[in-house]
Amino acid sequence: MTFIPLWDKLLHLVSPMILTAIGYGILSEFLKGQNITARSPWLFLIFGFSFAGICGVFWEFWEWSWDMLLDMNLQRYKSGNTVFVGRRVLQDTMGDLLINVIGSFLLSFFAWYKSRYNSAYFEKFRVQFLNS
Structure with missing residues (x-):
């Protein structure tokens, strides 16, 4: 039963945007102590896009695992008693992966556009820890 139509697709669109960021x-943490502005923005764009993509694939593995173990129907492979x-079985999974790629691409495109006019754009994503 779905209370909010397309909620699953909305989550699969927004979460890769967050995961790309x-x-x-x-990547900023890996480049600790280095000048991020001296790096090609493509390094960030490809890493962020790939990171979100692989997280989407692992999420689908997660859904499949729980469907197999507890018959939770996370991948929408049945409706009521109809399997x-x-x-039809693949539509939900492949749709989720496609929406995941679109969400990651949207944020990557936005970041590419912003980085064209601001070479320090990816500096904003550097992890900063608060002092206790």
Whole structure:
């Protein structure tokens, strides 16, 4: 039963945007002590996009695992007592992965556009720890 239509797709669109930004932060941490503005923005764009993409794939593994273990129907392979077959089974998973790629691409495109006019754009994603 779905209370909010397309909620799953909305989550699969927004979460890779957040994960792409987290990927930028992770890469910034790897480049600790280095001048980020001297790096090509493509390093950040490719890393962030790839990080979000692989997280989406692992999420689908997670859904599949719980469907197999507890029959939770996270991948929408059935409706009520009707079990889908063929392409109908793959629609939810492949749709989720496609929406994941689109979400990551949208944030990557936005970051590429912003970095063209501000060479220090990815500096904003550098992880900063608060002093206790």
